[in-house]
Amino acid sequence: MFFRSHRVDYFISSFTKFIAGSLFIVGCLLLLTAFKYSTSSHEKLTRSGESQRSFGNFTDTHLSTNIKNGLQSIRTVETKNSKSPNIGTIKTWYKEYFPDNHFGKKVSIILGLFRKKVALHGRSLINPHNFKYIHNVPNACIGRNIELIAGIPTQTWGQYGSVPANNAVVLFFLGSKEDEALQEKINFEALKYGDIVQEHFIDSYRNLSLKTVAIMKWVSIYCADSTFVLKADDDMYINIPRLVMRLREQLKRGPVFILGAVHYNTEPFRDQKNKWFVTFDEYPANMFPNYMSGTAYAMTSTAAIRLYVESLYVRNLFLEDVYLTGIVADKAAVPRVKEADFTWGKFDPEGCNFKNKISGHKNSPEEIRKIHRELFDPNLRCH
Ligand SMILES: *[C@@H]1O[C@H](CO)[C@@H](O)[C@H](O)[C@H]1NC(C)=O
Ligand SMILES: *[C@@H]1O[C@H](CO)[C@@H](O)[C@H](O)[C@H]1NC(C)=O
Numbered sequence: 001m002f003f004r005s006h007r008v009d010y011f012i013s014s015f016t017k018f019i020a021g022s023l024f025i026v027g028c029l030l031l032l033t034a035f036k037y038s039t040s041s042h043e044k045l046t047r048s049g050e051s052q053r054s055f056g057n058f059t060d061t062h063l064s065t066n067i068k069n070g071l072q073s074i075r076t077v078e079t080k081n082s083k084s085p086n087i088g089t090i091k092t093w094y095k096e097y098f099p100d101n102h103f104g105k106k107v108s109i110i111l112g113l114f115r116k117k118v119a120l121h122g123r124s125l126i127n128p129h130n131f132k133y134i135h136n137v138p139n140a141c142i143g144r145n146i147e148l149i150a151g152i153p154t155q156t157w158g159q160y161g162s163v164p165a166n167n168a169v170v171l172f173f174l175g176s177k178e179d180e181a182l183q184e185k186i187n188f189e190a191l192k193y194g195d196i197v198q199e200h201f202i203d204s205y206r207n208l209s210l211k212t213v214a215i216m217k218w219v220s221i222y223c224a225d226s227t228f229v230l231k232a233d234d235d236m237y238i239n240i241p242r243l244v245m246r247l248r249e250q251l252k253r254g255p256v257f258i259l260g261a262v263h264y265n266t267e268p269f270r271d272q273k274n275k276w277f278v279t280f281d282e283y284p285a286n287m288f289p290n291y292m293s294g295t296a297y298a299m300t301s302t303a304a305i306r307l308y309v310e311s312l313y314v315r316n317l318f319l320e321d322v323y324l325t326g327i328v329a330d331k332a333a334v335p336r337v338k339e340a341d342f343t344w345g346k347f348d349p350e351g352c353n354f355k356n357k358i359s360g361h362k363n364s365p366e367e368i369r370k371i372h373r374e375l376f377d378p379n380l381r382c383h
Helices: 002-040 102-119 180-193 205-222 240-251 301-311 320-331 365-375
Strands: 044-054 062-066 071-079 087-096 133-135 148-153 168-176 196-202 228-232 258-263 291-300 336-338
Touching (some): 148 240, 180 196, 205 228, 205 301, 240 291, 301 320
Parallel strands (some): 148 168, 168 196
């Protein structure tokens, strides 16, 4: 008994300490793991949007998953009633996953707001955007692994004639023309090159936003699995490889963004003589939200789908860049990211001037071809 006393007591007490210590360490590890899991990723299944669209005779339930962009989305298209089989309801769920960094956290906060917003029922469709297609290219992405869709709103047709890469699709977007001779030419061009999407709304300056929304809609329906979308004016030269490089870099920080030149704290023009004159009735506030220069901006397809769905509920403004990348992007909680390589200056049309830029403005089709030829010339030498 005596014998036991110290040694055993000592043993027991150190054993208890050991157990307690181990438990403490295990507890700490568990806590750390739990903490790590709670902060290292955000994964939620959310219904992001619902909209009515016309699908022609397409009555099937369509499921598509998208596991690019660090994100998984599940889309279902359901027909509402058999009497009008061409009206379907599209429901989109997103399973979001993005790494924990500063940007990711910020995105998760805005995504939270977005979820609350889209969860609201009873919002009325004010821009159904249900124009008929005069020309369409519904199979452009089928069976292909498309990284970039370049949508070029245009007044005319056949501007570029140069395909940048085989994992990119370039499409020209037009409204309808009242000029029959012009429409004939467009029909001819559409058949010959298969790169024209023409919708049945009057193609006018005041309807410019409809063309941009047409691009977002086209991506949402026909190419939702592409990674990126570019919208560029038809007088812009775009250095596609550099653009894609920047987009891939940004994608590492989160799956939802618009990239381009950002206009901060801009006031609407209230002078009637101005080309961009906006009445108080059209825009009843004194400051525009931050928006991207409409000359060229790019985004993930995920952002494009969100912008499309949101645009159905947001009153139109003819300034397409303010509308889509400002007002609608605010409501859809899509962050705008500034990229200094997007410029809208006019540079001499030389390949070297575009080596470190993504975009340049006011170039004629001949200049665009010259820049492109020089930039992709393997013998190009720049100082
Ligand atoms: C739908 O199918 C019917 C019968 O097959 C056809 O007559 C009609 O033109 C089709 N409508 C559309 C929008 O494709
Ligand atoms: C397009 O613009 C014209 C005039 O600028 C206007 O009359 C027309 O209603 C607009 N909308 C559509 C959907 O065509």
